[in-house]
Amino acid sequence: MIVGGIDMPMFLVRSLSQDIIGESKGLRQAVEGCRKAAKENAPVMFQGEVSTGKLLLAGFLHKESKHSRQPLLVVDCIKDEDMIHELLAPGFECKQLDRYEGGSIYFREVATLSLGKQNQLYKALEKIEKRKIRAFLSSSQNIHLMRMEKAFDPDLYDYASQWEIAVPPLRQRKEDILPLVRHYIGVFNLKLRKSIQGLTPQAEEILLAYRWPGNVDELKQIINRAMHLSNESHISQRHLSDNLGISKEDGFSHGVMPLERMEEILLRSALERYGFTLEGKKRAARALNISLATLYNKLKRYNLNP
Numbered sequence: 001m002i003v004g005g006i007d008m009p010m011f012l013v014r015s016l017s018q019d020i021i022g023e024s025k026g027l028r029q030a031v032e033g034c035r036k037a038a039k040e041n042a043p044v045m046f047q048g049e050v051s052t053g054k055l056l057l058a059g060f061l062h063k064e065s066k067h068s069r070q071p072l073l074v075v076d077c078i079k080d081e082d083m084i085h086e087l088l089a090p091g092f093e094c095k096q097l098d099r100y101e102g103g104s105i106y107f108r109e110v111a112t113l114s115l116g117k118q119n120q121l122y123k124a125l126e127k128i129e130k131r132k133i134r135a136f137l138s139s140s141q142n143i144h145l146m147r148m149e150k151a152f153d154p155d156l157y158d159y160a161s162q163w164e165i166a167v168p169p170l171r172q173r174k175e176d177i178l179p180l181v182r183h184y185i186g187v188f189n190l191k192l193r194k195s196i197q198g199l200t201p202q203a204e205e206i207l208l209a210y211r212w213p214g215n216v217d218e219l220k221q222i223i224n225r226a227m228h229l230s231n232e233s234h235i236s237q238r239h240l241s242d243n244l245g246i247s248k249e250d251g252f253s254h255g256v257m258p259l260e261r262m263e264e265i266l267l268r269s270a271l272e273r274y275g276f277t278l279e280g281k282k283r284a285a286r287a288l289n290i291s292l293a294t295l296y297n298k299l300k301r302y303n304l305n306p
């Protein structure tokens with residue numbers, strides 16, 4: 001739910017009361033980490049690949065903590081450029097944050113900020129904490145490696161390292177795949193007015209073997225598309241084939257796919273994340289560690305357009 005009527009429209013304020021679905025050890029450890037962190041006041045850094053559930057877990061932590069009576073504010077360091085600019089300005093006094101005193105604030109994707117801005121964020125966080133607003137940070141890039149390569153600000157690194165919660169990718173939490181699939185089948189049955197009951201054994205095998213580079217959002221999309229295609233009681237291999245880049249004949253039982261297909265998936269996911277504007281493409285190229293010119297060549301080759 002997005003709560004409107006706030007002073008700063010750049011802030012996304014969400015009430016996160018959604019269920020956390022999964023049974024894996026990795027997810028249970030992350031939930032346990034949140035429960036423990038909820039009893040403390042330290043800032044928490046959520047680390048994990050894209051769409052692994054970092055924000056969902058931060059929402060759970062917030063709800064379990066003594067800050068839960070006030071909102072959790074979400075600031076996206078990639079998308080909320082104006083807000084970030086305002087918040088990081090040296091003169092920012094956080095007065096606009098007064099009404100959120102006692103709540104929490106979540107900065108999504110802090111590692112995408114330039115080194116200078118990371119340091120400004122560290123200074124802003126000191127002011128924010130004075131307003132008794134608890135800080136959460138997230139990154140889909142490994143900030144420890146970035147720090148070693150001097151690509152992450154030392155002050156923000158020390159701040160973020162106080163309490164870390166790692167959220168493993170879906171391919172390392174295979175026990176979560178089928179429960180999530182069942183959950184989304186239920187969601188889309190309602191939405192599409194269908195009554196699909198589950199997956200064929202072969203379709204289950206395919207989904208369990210897949211690497212899920214886009215994690216839970218990708219799973220959601222794949223199930224959504226498969227359910228649009230299926231008029232049967234179960235989702236089968238042929239409803240998944242085109243979307244997972246596998247051949248209808250060969251199946252996909254070994255978690256292998258053509259490298260080019262994997263490259264296309266990664267390019268698409270980077271552009272969906274950063275956007276197709278010039279700035280978005282520059283960021284996508286940086287995240288993929290390729291030059292902008294190479295990115296343009298690949299976009300042409302795979303015919304990737306918004």
Ligand SMILES: Nc1ncnc2c1ncn2[C@@H]1O[C@H](COP(=O)(O)OP(=O)(O)OP(=O)(O)O)[C@@H](O)[C@H]1O
Pocket residue numbers: 018019020021022048049050051052053054055056057108109138140216217
């Ligand atoms: N364990 C889970 N149970 C139910 N839904 C989940 C789970 N994990 C993720 N989701 C859903 O997947 C989507 C992505 O989750 P979320 O935004 O929390 O991921 P994230 O890691 O913060 O993403 P990003 O990398 O884009 O910042 C959301 O719709 C979320 O509700």
